[in-house]
Every structure is written in C-alpha cells, then in structure tokens.
Amino acid sequence: MTQPSNTQRHQIIIVGGGAAGISVAASLLRRDQSLDIGIIEPSDRHFYQAAFTLVGAGCYAAEATVREEVGLIPSGVNWIRAAATRFDPDGNIVELDSGLSVEYEYLVVCPGLALNWEGIEGLPETIGKNNVSSNYLLEYARYTRSSLESLEGGRLLFTQPPMPIKCAGAPQKIMYLAANELERNNKLGNFDIEFHTATPALFGVADFVPPLMKYIERYGVSLNLQSNLVAIDGNQI
Ligand SMILES: Cc1cc2nc3c(=O)[nH]c(=O)nc-3n(C[C@H](O)[C@H](O)[C@H](O)COP(=O)(O)OP(=O)(O)OC[C@H]3O[C@@H](n4cnc5c(N)ncnc54)[C@H](O)[C@@H]3O)c2cc1C
The missing domain is CATH 3.50.50.60 (FAD/NAD(P)-binding domain)
Structure with missing residues (x-):
C-alpha cells in the first residue's frame, strides 16, 4: 500500500x-x-x-x-x-x-517528566526570585547558586514533593552540599536548616537511611517527614 x-x-x-x-x-x-x-x-x-x-x-x-x-x-x-x-x-x-x-x-x-510549578500555590509567581529556587531547571539552578552565595544567615528550607519527581535524591543532595559549603566557610551556625519531605522516610531505600541520618545530624538539620509544601508567598520571606 x-x-x-x-x-x-x-x-x-x-x-x-x-x-x-x-x-x-x-x-x-x-x-x-x-x-x-x-x-x-x-x-x-x-x-x-x-x-x-x-x-x-x-x-x-x-x-x-x-x-x-x-x-x-x-x-x-x-x-x-x-x-x-x-x-x-x-x-x-x-x-x-x-x-x-x-x-x-x-x-x-520516553518524553521525560513535565515540571508542574502550578502544583504549589504561589510558586510560579516567586520562583527565581525572593531566594526561592529549584534545581529542576537550569535557569533556576543558577539562581540557587547566586542565592546561596548571597546569604549570611537565616532559615533554609529544602523541600521534596511526592512522586513522581525527576530525581528523588536531588532535594537532599543540594541540602547536604549547601550545608557542607556553609560548614567549610564557618557559617553553618548562622543558619537553621529544615528538610520537609512528603515521603514517610528520609529515603525510599532503607539501607541508605542510616548513613544519610549521619549528615542530618552533622549539619543540625530539622527533619520533617510527611510534610508537603502546598503554598508559598515569596514576598513574606
Ligand atoms: C536536578 C536533577 C538532578 C538529578 N540527579 C540525578 C542523579 O544524580 N542521578 C541520576 O541517575 N539521575 C538524576 N536525575 C534524573 C535524570 O536527569 C533523569 O532521570 C533523566 O534525565 C531522564 O531522562 P529522560 O530521557 O527520561 O527524560 P529527559 O532527559 O527529560 O528527556 C526527555 C526528552 O523528551 C523530549 N520531549 C518532551 N515532550 C516531547 C514530545 N511531546 N515529543 C517528543 N519529544 C518530547 C524533551 O524535549 C526531552 O529532550 C536528576 C534530574 C534532575 C532534574
């Protein structure tokens, strides 16, 4: 035919x-x-x-x-x-x-995952400014860097939404890397770091939880399980 x-x-x-x-x-x-x-x-x-x-x-x-x-x-x-x-x-x-x-x-x-900023109320209005960032897009990963470089102290919130997400480890990886940089620069004491994850455990693979907990303790991170970010007002930060 x-x-x-x-x-x-x-x-x-x-x-x-x-x-x-x-x-x-x-x-x-x-x-x-x-x-x-x-x-x-x-x-x-x-x-x-x-x-x-x-x-x-x-x-x-x-x-x-x-x-x-x-x-x-x-x-x-x-x-x-x-x-x-x-x-x-x-x-x-x-x-x-x-x-x-x-x-x-x-x-x-295999068209990948589409990012859904609208899934969190207020996020589209504030992402990329007011020290609100996400590494899931290159443009904002650059902003993460400039934000981390500019901060001298305060409350640092790292959040992980429920699945499906592009990388299950990414929210924690940037937290540990940021905390390590602050530690090396003798600034860690100026910050309160919190990790909020929608998941019931720190990581989905149980064997990885104990070694990760060592870093949670080392950096004094407040760990909040089953805590899901639903709305954000960047102007209040
Ligand atoms: C911040 C971050 C950290 C990560 N860290 C790690 C890590 O440490 N280790 C690890 O293994 N993985 C990591 N990942 C995950 C890894 O990058 C993804 O698993 C991988 O990129 C997925 O590949 P993919 O081809 O499925 O999707 P993508 O790489 O997203 O590619 C999908 C492609 O499909 C195209 N497309 C979309 N819609 C259509 C359409 N309608 N028609 C035709 N084409 C379309 C897009 O243009 C794109 O090129 C990370 C991801 C992020 C964002």
Whole structure:
C-alpha cells in the first residue's frame, strides 16, 4: 500500500531524545546496526540534568550541562525534529506538531517528566526570585547558586514533593552540599536548616537511611517527614 506523503515510516520510533531516548537508540544499534530507527525530539539542545544539582552547589559549570542534540543522536538514526502530539496505537502511528505522522512497527515512549510549578500555590509567581529556587531547571539552578552565595544567615528550607519527581535524591543532595559549603566557610551556625519531605522516610531505600541520618545530624538539620509544601508567598520571606 502506498503511504500518504505526510507519513514517514520507521521500524522503531523513539519519542524523546533525552538521556533515555538516546541511550535506547544507541543500545539497540549496538545489538543490530541494520535497525531502522527514528527519534522524535523537538529541542536542538540536550540537558545533562543530573548535574543541575552541582550547578546549584557551585561545583559544575552551567554551560557544561548543555550539548547540541545533533551531536548526541547516534549515527544512522533519523532525527525527526518535532513534538509528538497524539498516539494512535491501533494504527501504529504517532502524530506530530509539524502536521506529519510517523508509522512504526515498535514504539518507545520516553518524553521525560513535565515540571508542574502550578502544583504549589504561589510558586510560579516567586520562583527565581525572593531566594526561592529549584534545581529542576537550569535557569533556576543558577539562581540557587547566586542565592546561596548571597546569604549570611537565616532559615533554609529544602523541600521534596511526592512522586513522581525527576530525581528523588536531588532535594537532599543540594541540602547536604549547601550545608557542607556553609560548614567549610564557618557559617553553618548562622543558619537553621529544615528538610520537609512528603515521603514517610528520609529515603525510599532503607539501607541508605542510616548513613544519610549521619549528615542530618552533622549539619543540625530539622527533619520533617510527611510534610508537603502546598503554598508559598515569596514576598513574606
Ligand atoms: C536536578 C536533577 C538532578 C538529578 N540527579 C540525578 C542523579 O544524580 N542521578 C541520576 O541517575 N539521575 C538524576 N536525575 C534524573 C535524570 O536527569 C533523569 O532521570 C533523566 O534525565 C531522564 O531522562 P529522560 O530521557 O527520561 O527524560 P529527559 O532527559 O527529560 O528527556 C526527555 C526528552 O523528551 C523530549 N520531549 C518532551 N515532550 C516531547 C514530545 N511531546 N515529543 C517528543 N519529544 C518530547 C524533551 O524535549 C526531552 O529532550 C536528576 C534530574 C534532575 C532534574
């Protein structure tokens, strides 16, 4: 059957060219070079998100987390530069925002997680100012750094929302790194540090809790389990 001209076809279609999509494509090609793979990815930039925590902590250059997507798509894979807008699993078709469609034999879906700032009342209005930050976006990871550098004392709140989140360890990692920096600069005593997590335990894997508790104690962190941030007024800070 002749395909309509606005439909491409690939044996394997991967939606999302982030860490997962690129890894899947590379791994499949390593097993079988003859595979016909297309990656649907709208962005020309790839972010090494795991290092955003380190950007906030001042241990990693922000620019080093950004790479050109074109240099990361494995050779032989067709990059379809568009966003998937609709799945038709019965017809084995993905529709794109470009108006085109792609037909596949196998589909791998890995578009990552979308950030939901609106999930916390008042957060969209204050994030990126008033010393309110989040390392889940590079722009704000830079702001975390400048905030931490400017503070001389006070109350530092680190919060972790319920799952799903991009990285379960990120809220604690920046807290320990920030506290360590304050300790090295003899400023730790000027701060009251609190950790509020929506989870019932400090970490989901029980074996990791005792070593993490040593750092909670070392930095004098007030630990608040099942405590979930629901609203924020940045102007009151
Ligand atoms: C602050 C922070 C710290 C982290 N620390 C660690 C760590 O220490 N260790 C660790 O293992 N992990 C860590 N992670 C998690 C890790 O970065 C993610 O697990 C990983 O990036 C997920 O890869 P992904 O490809 O699933 O999603 P992403 O990397 O988010 O990529 C998704 C891709 O899909 C694309 N996309 C979105 N919608 C569409 C659409 N409709 N059509 C087509 N494409 C679309 C996006 O443009 C993006 O390129 C951290 C994450 C953050 C934010």
